Amino acid sequence: MGASVSHAAAPPPPPPVAPPPPAHPLGLAAVLPPQTEEKDGAAEKVDYMNLPCPVPFEEIQREALMSLKPELFEGMRFDFTKGLNQKFSLSHSVFMGSTEVPSQSMKTVKVPTAHYEFGANYLDPKMMLVGRILTDGRLNARVKWDLTDDLTLKINAQLTNEPHYSQGMFNFDYKGKDYRSQFQIGNNAFYGANYIQSVTPFLSLGTEIFWLGHQRKSGLGFAGRYNTPKWVGTAQVASTGVVALSYVQKVSEKVTLASDFMYNHMTRDVTASFGYDYILRQCRLRGKIDSSGCVAAFLEERLNMGVNFVLSAEIDHVKKDYKFGFGLTVGE
Amino acid sequence: MATRGGGQAASKGKGKKGGKAERKRKPAGKCVKEWTTWAMKKAKVAAHWGFIPLIIVVGMNSEPKPQLFQLLSPV
Numbered sequence: 001m002g003a004s005v006s007h008a009a010a011p012p013p014p015p016p017v018a019p020p021p022p023a024h025p026l027g028l029a030a031v032l033p034p035q036t037e038e039k040d041g042a043a044e045k046v047d048y049m050n051l052p053c054p055v056p057f058e059e060i061q062r063e064a065l066m067s068l069k070p071e072l073f074e075g076m077r078f079d080f081t082k083g084l085n086q087k088f089s090l091s092h093s094v095f096m097g098s099t100e101v102p103s104q105s106m107k108t109v110k111v112p113t114a115h116y117e118f119g120a121n122y123l124d125p126k127m128m129l130v131g132r133i134l135t136d137g138r139l140n141a142r143v144k145w146d147l148t149d150d151l152t153l154k155i156n157a158q159l160t161n162e163p164h165y166s167q168g169m170f171n172f173d174y175k176g177k178d179y180r181s182q183f184q185i186g187n188n189a190f191y192g193a194n195y196i197q198s199v200t201p202f203l204s205l206g207t208e209i210f211w212l213g214h215q216r217k218s219g220l221g222f223a224g225r226y227n228t229p230k231w232v233g234t235a236q237v238a239s240t241g242v243v244a245l246s247y248v249q250k251v252s253e254k255v256t257l258a259s260d261f262m263y264n265h266m267t268r269d270v271t272a273s274f275g276y277d278y279i280l281r282q283c284r285l286r287g288k289i290d291s292s293g294c295v296a297a298f299l300e301e302r303l304n305m306g307v308n309f310v311l312s313a314e315i316d317h318v319k320k321d322y323k324f325g326f327g328l329t330v331g332e
Numbered sequence: 333m334a335t336r337g338g339g340q341a342a343s344k345g346k347g348k349k350g351g352k353a354e355r356k357r358k359p360a361g362k363c364v365k366e367w368t369t370w371a372m373k374k375a376k377v378a379a380h381w382g383f384i385p386l387i388i389v390v391g392m393n394s395e396p397k398p399q400l401f402q403l404l405s406p407v
Contacts, residue, residue: 082406084391084392084398084402084403085391085394085396085398086396087391087394088390088391088392088394088398090403118384120384120387120388120391121387122387122390122391122394124394129386129387129390130387131383131384131387133384139379139380139383139384141379141383157379159376159379159380161380166376
């Protein structure tokens with residue numbers, strides 16, 4: 001028995017077959033899947049004349065913003081959107097809750113507010129007009145107009161009844177083959193311009209410059225974005241002393257993880273946040289945790305065709321500020 | 333006489349013109365700035381009152397034309 005076991009344990013001599021010249025070491029080739037497609041892809045020469053058009057400069061961090069910054073609110077919200085037409089719809093929105101008023105001290109100052117907001121939207125492939133007006137007379141207007149195939153005019157304005165509180169911004173966007181440029185004019189004599197260019201099929205680099213007339217401030221910034229189908233990484237540096245990095249990984253069709261880091265040199269403020277985004281069939285759940293001790297979650301649940309139930313929670317452990325909100329969104 | 337009258341009229345005219353020119357002289361840049369401020373104020377009021385009606389007019393005239401009661405009814 002012992003003798004047969006020891007014989008069985010002895011490995012058989014290897015067959016005298018000359019192995020074909022391997023591209024990879026023989027051991028690895030048995031373990032890894034065949035890499036012929038990847039090799040073809042890598043061997044294919046990158047056509048630098050045919051790079052894809054990059055995302056607009058202000059949307060360079062859009063994946064991170066979508067996952068990490070949902071519209072958290074406190075109170076009750078009810079939105080009703082009625083479509084009259086494929087392109088034209090009206091919206092009615094009621095909100096009752098508290099809004100934060102910025103204050104100097106550490107304590108948060110909350111003011112109870114209630115308002116009704118009427119909105120009208122017109123969406124055309126060439127022109128988009130969105131207007132919202134509140135009961136206190138504030139108007140939020142957004143216009144996006146494709147003047148030609150490549151030139152777009154965007155207007156963003158918040159108009160109030162009080163003098164000197166209104167804000168407006170005009171943006172002229174020009175889209176080239178593998179670059180985008182934008183020129184901005186805003187109130188308070190704000191002038192800005194930015195330019196972003198695709199450098200490789202995955203990497204795009206951009207720069208921006210702005211000048212604020214009334215405060216005689218100017219700034220220069222650089223940004224880079226590397227995106228692959230699985231992950232996106234961005235970095236932004238500005239002469240105002242702000243460094244912002246973000247990384248978003250698409251773990252699967254339904255799950256996305258995102259992280260964000262921001263450093264402000266002037267105020268010595270550092271914030272890092274991590275979050276997840278689950279896009280499921282009936283709901284979308286986003287959660288995040290911050291280095292400033294803030295935990296937030298946002299749930300949008302589809303109850304029925306066109307009816308969404310919304311829950312929002314934000315807990316700031318450092319400031320002892322707890323914000324919970326719920327709402328219903330009816331309509332597309 | 334005609335020339336004296338003409339001369340007097342000319343000097344009077346010149347005097348008047350000189351005075352008027354002094355009062356009206358304003359740097360062109362300031363004029364432009366005042367007018368642009370006036371225009372921006374009027375444009376802001378026009379946008380504030382007229383933007384939502386503009387969207388409604390554009391929307392009601394798009395194809396297929398919606399009915400007026402659809403605008404007002406809550407259904």
